[in-house]
Amino acid sequence: MSSSQDIQSDTSKSENNVNDDPDLKEFDFMIKSAWTDLELEVEGKTLYVARSFLAMISPVFRRMFKSELKEKEAKSINLPDKKYEDVLTFLQCMIPWASVKVTNENILQILPLAHEYQIAGLLTDCCNCLMQQLSLNCNAVKCCEICLLANQYDLQNVIEKCIARFWNISSAQYRDLELFNTIPLAIRYRALYARLQVMDTKLK
Known part of the structure; x- marks a missing residue:
């Protein structure tokens, strides 16, 4: 052997x-x-x-x-x-x-x-769990909840995933959503700016 x-x-x-x-x-x-x-x-x-x-x-x-x-x-x-x-x-x-x-x-x-x-390893496991939730076609409310949680605990990778997820959610779902307005302004700005960039790409 x-x-x-x-x-x-x-x-x-x-x-x-x-x-x-x-x-x-x-x-x-x-x-x-x-x-x-x-x-x-x-x-x-x-x-x-x-x-x-x-x-x-x-x-x-x-x-x-x-x-x-x-x-x-x-x-x-x-x-x-x-x-x-x-x-x-x-x-x-x-x-x-x-x-x-x-x-x-x-x-x-x-x-x-x-x-x-x-606990680095456990934080990674938590990030992976939230990422998986975001990948399961979650709606605007769920995306906002995860984004707020990620911001509270400084999970930058999850925040980036949330911003990307907002690209695929109809703006009608979160335009008047109060929960979306509780997300920090800097993150909301990035999410909306990213959406505009996607729209500009489609118009070219």
Whole structure:
């Protein structure tokens, strides 16, 4: 057997071991284990995590644990402005073998936390989810909602996609749409200017 086949075989065994391990398969941050050394208190409930895990996935937590803030040595951190289900879903999405992924149903739970804690990979997943929604022939209302969300969390690629999407939506759909008027003026200008450019091209 070649070395590449050996590697593939070892990788396959490793993946099977992870998927077959009941402790890993059912892991949901709600059970204290030997490797958890930090508790997150959310809405009176406790989530158990490893400080090293948070430090690896988030530059925000990394800075927090390196600083002289009280969280550096704390055994428990309170998150008073968060919802328990949101934080749980957010954490589960970052486990490679977890079945929880970013979807249309949970993106509003995950995106604010991914942005706050600067989780690059999770932000990419959120962007891909929104891009997919935009590709499914969404109407003016949906496009506006996604554009506002993308602007709130500085998702520039999604904003660009929204602007392009407005080219294919009849102006009658958003001419008197109040939601469209809540989009920042600079984005509205770009969307309307891009539409004019498309019209000019067609007239040539």
